[in-house]
Amino acid sequence: MVRSIVPPYLLARIADADPERFPAATAAARRTIRLDAPRTSARLTLSVDGDSLVAELSDAPDREIADAGGREQLPGRIVRREGQPASGDVAVDEAYDGLGATFDLYSEVFGRNSIDGAGLQLRASVHYGRLYDNAFWDGERMVFGDGDGEVFGRFTRSLSVIGHELTHGVTQFASGLVYHGQSGALTESVSDVFGALVEQYARGQTSEQASWLIGEGLFTAEVEGDALRSMRHPGTAYDDDVLGRDPQPAHLDDYIHTDEDDGGVHLNSGIPNRAFVLVADALGGHAWERAGRIWYDALTTRLPADVDFAGFALATARAASARYGEVSAELDAVRAGWHGVGVTIDGGRS
């Protein structure tokens, strides 16, 4: 089996081929040309079936990595484009690979071609700012700092964080949730869920095998902590002199009301995070197959911009019911998962 990036002239030829004989390939090629012009990429898979050569064309990422060079101006200098070899700069290459792994999860598992579902170019900037302790999504690109070297190292080091940032793009296109309070905490949680799934999919891990940690490996050895967050056990990721104790609640009873952090979006995300892990654990196996599918369906069903935990829980129950049936292990798991963190599907408290 050969994987390669298809040049535009070849895409055009495939698009013009006989659609009766090559329906999938011509459709995919036309779609790619239409959406991505003038720069196009697709993945061509060649295999031999008996005595015939089978060509399959599938979506492929179009990545562009820039180096901000320690400044706070975006995007910086473009240093690696799709299909170019490794640059030798570890942050550049981690971002490139992480964007690819994230594209693969969305494309291969959920059938979504990039963050907008229409092949949008994936852009990232690395080496942003001086000793900058953060990674963020600015509405158009992912941006990664190198860390201060004392608490944080470089932010590209964690695949779950790269998946987290890219998922902010998916949420922006799919739902456009308000980044404050419960809808903001759901935005954060959805980024953690799919960030974790990117990592699990790349490693082939089951729910049971997975760490469910977000940002593992970002802290320096000086910090007493494993990661930024624990989805399975919110509030236990770190306990440190400089950072204090991981403040995430794991249950609606402990919801934090605050003006800080856009209304506690990175704190209260612990509640829906744990609900997802409870669902994934109950169903077992690979979390992206059923729990992830349900969450993806819910995210892409026109949620109200200010949806709260109960509203999102209802969307996941509807998604489970629509895909797996009203009497199904999946719907039972979803109900039990939300119940486990104090959220009832009907909108009230449990």
Added chain:
Amino acid sequence: MADEAEVRIQVTRTGGVAGTRRGWSVESRESGRWEPLVAACPWDDEPPASGADRFVWRIEVIAPPPARAASLPETAVHGPWRELVERVREEGEPVRPARSVRPSRRRRPAHG
């Protein structure tokens, strides 16, 4: 009683993808050095909207009066705001957050 020349300013950074809370506080008797910096900041301006995982800054002047406070996305922390925040971080002390009572294995304190 705080004497008139005393300056107390606290800055707190929350949010970011890590969602950690970091604070720095400065106390000084050199109000002449600090007051022009504080006065240059646009305290009454409406802060702009920000993107996902950006830092949120809270800047509080406790003394001298009048007490002032602003909550800003990091995209708004430039110009005089940036100067004020950087100087508090440079000259002030970190505000240590609460943690569980447990022996520390940290070898040396980190700065930041």
